[in-house]
Amino acid sequence: MNIVQRVTVTALTAQELVSCALSKFLAGDTISTKAIIDAVRRAAPACGDSDDHLVELIVMTAIGRTMGVLFDHRSR
Template identity: 80%
Template structure:
């Protein structure tokens, strides 16, 4: 009898995606909004939040972790 173990599917919220994307950085690092947005979209391709909403979460999370933020997401 073959038994397939159940694997929990984790559906990350926008905040969870941002937290995951910024987890590689430390206090004092500078975060690019463009790079952070790209990372969030890679981690959670099904995320339906707008870029502006995600940038707001990125900024608030980065500031809370004493990171600097470079606003370069609109200079494509």
């Protein structure tokens, strides 16, 4: 008899999405807030967090990983 288990997939939090996007960089790298926000939006289009909240998470996470932050998310 085949038994199929149901697996529920939980949505990642905004902090987890930011952390995942930043995991591709190394300590000492300078990261772009625009690039990380874009990566989060591509990974989770339904993420309802504002750009300002994502920037806050980016800064807190990047500083903890000794990364520089380029605040370019509002430039065009």
